[in-house]
Amino acid sequence: MTQETWDFDKLAGDVVTAESALASPEMVNAQVTQALNESVGDAPEPPEPADDYVSLPGGLYWDGELIRDAQVRELTGDDEEQLARVKGSLARWVSVLLERNVVRVGSVPTDATLVRRLLIGDRDALLLGIRIATLGKEITARQVQCPHCQGFFDATVDLSTVDTVRVDEPRPRHEYEVPLRKGRKALVRLPDGEAQELMLKADDATLPERNTILLGHCVVRVLDADGEGLRLSGPLLAKSLGMGDRQTILRHIHDTQPGPRLDDIRFNHEECGREVLLPITIGELFRGE
Ligand SMILES: [Zn+2]
DSSP: OOOOOOOGGGSSSOOOOHHHHHHOHHHHHHHHHHHHHHHHOSOOOOOOOOTTEEEEEEEEEETTEEEEEEEEOOOOHHHHHHHHTOOSOHHHHHHHHHHHHEEEETTEEOOHHHHHHSBHHHHHHHHHHHHHHHHOSEEEEEEEEOTTTOOEEEEEEEGGGSOEEOOSSOOGGGEEEEEOGGGOEEEEEOOBHHHHHHHHHOTTOOHHHHHHHHHHHHEEEEEOTTSOBOSOOHHHHHHHSOHHHHHHHHHHHHHHOOEEOTTOOEEEETTTTEEEEOOOOHHHHTOOO
């Protein structure tokens, strides 16, 4: 913005009179736009979004469209009672919680299918949103022992400031090409709620078995060096992959996956001045005080 005083004679273009404005409205618009640009400066910060809106760090592909926002609501006594009745894995509990308390994703009302199709990181972001709508954004971990000085302390964390990895330009269907050994390539999609449920349902599975479940769900196909697709799919394909390739794909999923990093919350212990890692579990999020 300039500090000069207005001088009509120095204004660019013709001076607008009522008659010329009627004659050429587009010229008036151009001048109005120019005047606005010169006088308003930077746009003001948008207002804080309402507490019940959550921006999805990955986004949901639904009917070919990418949706990046959702509305949640707080937990009621009725929700609490229903959730206490959920049998099965933590992933199932999370799905029921999301089915009940995510009102809509974009303009799509929530149901069981939609909740399973959400990326794991988007589910975490929604959980965090429901927790904030229900109990506020502050969470206190009590009697934490400092790994450096062994002292005990209470730590209060602002959940709205948890580091979140966002995908700025999501790939179609969240699918990525991952180079494997010997010129092969895997087409890999990011894990969703269904993958999470499948993995956690297998309670007594070993880690390699869990990885097979995850890879069986996320590896869409593998192409050999000539671009020919392998005939296998699902868990059989996952089992046929070399150990090195399996590690490569798991690493890719880990590094690419969006979402709040609830396992990487850091807190400064004042007594000794050192940083303490303070991971927060889903159970702790909804415990209240
Ligand atoms: Zn300490």
